[in-house]
Amino acid sequence: MAKKEKNDKKELKAARELFNLYLQKEKEEKSIDLPKGTVKIDDLNRNETLERLYTIVDNTITKIYNTGRPSIQLPARTSSNIIWDEENDLLLLGEQIVEKQFHSLTSVADLTRLMRVLEIVNELLIKDIHATKREIFYTDVKLFTEQKNSDKSIEDVAAMLYTTRNSTHIVASAKGMCVGRLRIRDRNDIIDLEGLGSGGWMVSPMLDNIEIIESDAEFILVVEKDAAMIRLAEDRFWKKYPCIILTAKGAADIATRMFLKRLSKELNLPVFSLVDSDPYGHYIHSVYLRGSKRLSYESPFLATPNIKLLGVLTRDLDKYKIPEEVRLPMKPMDVKRTKELLKEDFVKKNKQWELDLSLALKLKKKAEIQALSQHGFEFLTNTYLPEKLTTGDWI
């Protein structure tokens, strides 16, 4: 019986229709038309970043010669300068500018750190190597004192250069993992993401070294949890249903989001997310969808606005007869977070999403992806996912 079910391959009708729709459409534009009042951030190569860096340094030197009172201008990264672009469903940086004076006592420590990071970035780019945020902190512990100071300077430098942090060759350690119908190039090596066992490929934080070279996938599945990923990998879900599976093992880190964005943009495939049925899961989906507030200046390179929330939806709990004993009661923090999500513009814009979160609030129940295993370990891969992808039951 189990064997029969295993061989019962579904057509994934709805997912195929979405895939065909994407195929008919032109590939996503290279550049997004940003709304007025927002600043444009570019993903630059090594030489372009160096060029911008030298322009800033040259201008500062000129100011020193001309006025003796140099300053540096950079876009403000405060919440009042973060704008939601409704059309592209992205969080972007506004045009507010902060000026930091070299001669001011309040900004001198900040500026010294910023210039030190600028110097390190110059070295990294010239040598064509990468460093983690932690390594940057350790280059000058006395100056940075705490890592939060060096992290802030790193983000300031990227914003000041109007580029992504990756373009400065400063990377955050990545925790994402990817398997499936995809072949990539990492400098001199060709890596087959189908042939790495169930462990898959660890997403590299040095994504500028990565190039997508071949794929016969028809959709991308983003999974919140490692446990669900193990189930999918062990069942070799991508063999039966041509797809690429990606997880950030919880909250989405920059490299995983950036890699997903590249997959979605270059391969032009539908993207679905599978998260826990709780406000945290929905929040993770929203970060993939439209970016985080802290890194709003990088949103166009990190967000995947066409990602669909496949599950686990609150409405799925009854539909798939998830037993009461595995439905967990919402804690006060869950209720608070759900209410906060319901206030977000991007949720209000999506009626189905609003309905599902309202239903969760009404039932005061949440459930993990693993709750599906109440119907058997293979229920996720043999029934739940194929059925949802066939019927188009997503948000």
Next chain:
Amino acid sequence: MDIRIFHKKDGGIIQLIDKEKMQDWPIELPLIFVEYIRSKKLDSYKDPQIKKEIEEYLNDITKDIAIPRMMSVLEGENEEEIILALIRIEELSNKNIEMVIPIKPYLENLINKKNKDIVSIAKNISNNFLKAERRKKLAQKRRVMREKEKEFLAGKINAEEYAKARKDYLTLKE
């Protein structure tokens, strides 16, 4: 265009990187890519029409990108670059000789160069080709030998014929 899309009859697609993007790759990589797709992926595409289209695309990559890039280095004057390229080719030839077949016609010219390092690596690559050829012949003879053994045991051939086949096989093996 960053990606080439090939449409399968069943509605699926194969996406392959555009050949122009390979202009910035390390010189040996386009060849590795071609051989990789040819040996590891082509059969998995199943659809004969798409296999044909992709085979043509791979030939274009070899003709337009892989060989000219390789040759621009090997036929150039910069001996350091030539040595670096040859080292990579030698590594490849050790792993999978099939991948570097397009380089074969140029080896003789390299063996006649004055630079000792170039000559030495080119000879190593050439030897790898000879070894591979020998292995191929040996495998063929082994197949024949097995057949002869079966025939001999079944009484279909006499001892003299069997001994002759065995001698041919052992001579090549040595």
